[in-house]
Amino acid sequence: MKAAVINEFNAPWQLTDVADVRPGPGQVLIRVRASGMCGTDLHVHHGAFPLRTPLVAGHEPTGDIVELGAGVTDLKVGDRVGVFWNQKGCGRCAVCQKGMPARCAEASTWMNLGGGNSELMLAWSSGCQLLPDGVSYEEAAPIFCAGYTVMSGLRNATPKPGERVAVLGVGGLGHLAVQLSKAVGLETLAITGQENKRAELKSFGADEVVIAGDDIGKRLQALGGVDVILSTTNAANQISSAFEGLRPGGRLVSMGVANAPITINSFSLLANQRELRGSTQDERSDLAEALALLAQGKIKPKIETYPLAQINTVRERLDAGKVRYRAVLLHAS
Ligand SMILES: [Zn+2]
Ligand SMILES: [Zn+2]
Numbered sequence: 010m011k012a013a014v015i016n017e018f019n020a021p022w023q024l025t026d027v028a029d030v031r032p033g034p035g036q037v038l039i040r041v042r043a044s045g046m047c048g049t050d051l052h053v054h055h056g057a058f059p060l061r062t063p064l065v066a067g068h069e070p071t072g073d074i075v076e077l078g079a080g081v082t083d084l085k086v087g088d089r090v091g092v093f094w095n096q097k098g099c100g101r102c103a104v105c106q107k108g109m110p111a112r113c114a115e116a117s118t119w120m121n122l123g124g125g126n127s128e129l130m131l132a133w134s135s136g137c138q139l140l141p142d143g144v145s146y147e148e149a150a151p152i153f154c155a156g157y158t159v160m161s162g163l164r165n166a167t168p169k170p171g172e173r174v175a176v177l178g179v180g181g182l183g184h185l186a187v188q189l190s191k192a193v194g195l196e197t198l199a200i201t202g203q204e205n206k207r208a209e210l211k212s213f214g215a216d217e218v219v220i221a222g223d224d225i226g227k228r229l230q231a232l233g234g235v236d237v238i239l240s241t242t243n244a245a246n247q248i249s250s251a252f253e254g255l256r257p258g259g260r261l262v263s264m265g266v267a268n269a270p271i272t273i274n275s276f277s278l279l280a281n282q283r284e285l286r287g288s289t290q291d292e293r294s295d296l297a298e299a300l301a302l303l304a305q306g307k308i309k310p311k312i313e314t315y316p317l318a319q320i321n322t323v324r325e326r327l328d329a330g331k332v333r334y335r336a337v338l339l340h341a342s
Contacts, residue, residue: 012127013320014063018056021321022066022126029129032078035097036122036131039090042146044125045069045312046320046336047154048181051328052266060120068094068118069153070125071146072340074137081134089140091153092125094118094290096136110135111290126320128340138296141304151181151310151335152299154290159186159239160299161291162262166237168195175200175219175235177251178242178265179210184311184334186239187213189299192307198235200225200251213311229254238262245269252285253277260284312337 010029013022032038044067052058053066071091074084084090097117098110105113122131140149159182168174174190175198176183183199190197191214199215201207207218221228225247229235234256240248245267252261252273263271263285273285290296302308311334315323323336 010128011317012065012123013067013317014065015054016063018054018062022054022324024318024320027127030123030131032076032081032131034079035081035134036078037074037081037084037090037134037137038076038078039070039072039092039130039132039137040075041070041072041125041127041130041340043071043150043314043340044317044338045150045154046323046327046332046338048327049154051324054324054328058120064120065123065127065130066119067125067127067130067338068092069150069155069337070130071140071150071153072125072130075129078134084134084137088137089146090137091140091149092119092130092132092136093138093153093157093296096122096133126317126338138293138300141300144300144304147312147314147337147339148303148310149300150337151185151312152296152303155182155335156185156189156299156303156308156310157290157296158182158264158288159241160189161295162186162239162264162288163189163193163237164295164298165286165288165291166239166260166262168193168237170194172196172236173198173233174237174239175229175251175254176215177225177238177240177247178244179206179213180241181332181335182241182264183239184213185299185308186241187215188308189302190239191215192302198229198232200229223250225251226253235259239264241265243268245271249273252283255281255283257281258283260286262286262288264288310335314339317341
């Protein structure tokens with residue numbers, strides 16, 4: 010099978026033939042149809058994760074199950090599935106025993122079995138989610154990291170009807186956060202520093218596009234403040250600033266890897282009973298909810314598609330900040 014192999018960090022990925030794989034007990038073999046490229050893949054490329062080469066990245070894969078390993082009874086050959094990051098906890102640690110396998114320190118991921126930038130990939134059956142009828146492989150792919158992440162972020166912010174949400178950082182994750190927040194009926198603001206993005210952010214359903222300079226908090230307060238901030242930015246100073254734009258009792262959910270420690274004014278935290286929390290892909294129901302909204306046409310990932318052969322070009326585009334808003338690699342059928 011062909012796979013985009015990372016043999017060395019900070020070097021082009023090698024599209025090469027590798028040995029076919031067979032599913033072990035509890036695993037399935039998937040013929041990959043599409044695979045999204047996430048910002049995290051750039052961190053992998055740059056060697057920011059403690060990983061050993063060679064490895065195959067790609068954690069937004071969708072495709073068809075072509076073979077079942079021993080003991081897999083819930084999935085069938087021919088099922089259309091996607092695979093999410095934490096596919097299976099160890100099952101034995103205190104976190105797994107509490108029913109939180111996604112938080113298990115020993116969780117099995119694409120790093121263990123290989124990612125989706127490959128013709129065929131292995132996955133644990135527990136890491137596969139059925140695609141709803143009618144959704145395409147390429148539009149479903151970004152839901153498996155970007156969409157899942159922001160849906161969990163939104164749910165972890167526990168928004169109440171009538172509350173106001175602001176999305177900070179409107180890229181691959183953020184453009185879906187705007188759409189998901191609107192899709193569940195919340196007033197939604199999109200924050201950007203660029204006036205020329207206004208029309209596009211409106212097209213994602215934002216009720217208001219907030220053009221903010223350095224003082225995001227002040228700008229939000231001038232508009233009456235917000236109850237929830239869904240932050241996908243990597244800029245720690247923006248997170249700190251935006252936090253000041255929360256109404257009393259407001260929650261900021263950070264889903265980006267911040268480039269520095271996040272500084273929060275202690276008085277503003279306690280006097281306003283604000284919350285700062287982190288969130289990644291959480292409850293499986295969050296993924297199901299995002300996929301259902303996709304199937305209902307209530308959200309639509311804005312994607313650029315490329316053949317797998319162009320994976321290095323895509324990675325460079327993403328690294329240069331040129332992708333609008335998610336790049337998805339299409340695999341030959
Ligand atoms: Zn990702
Ligand atoms: Zn565990």
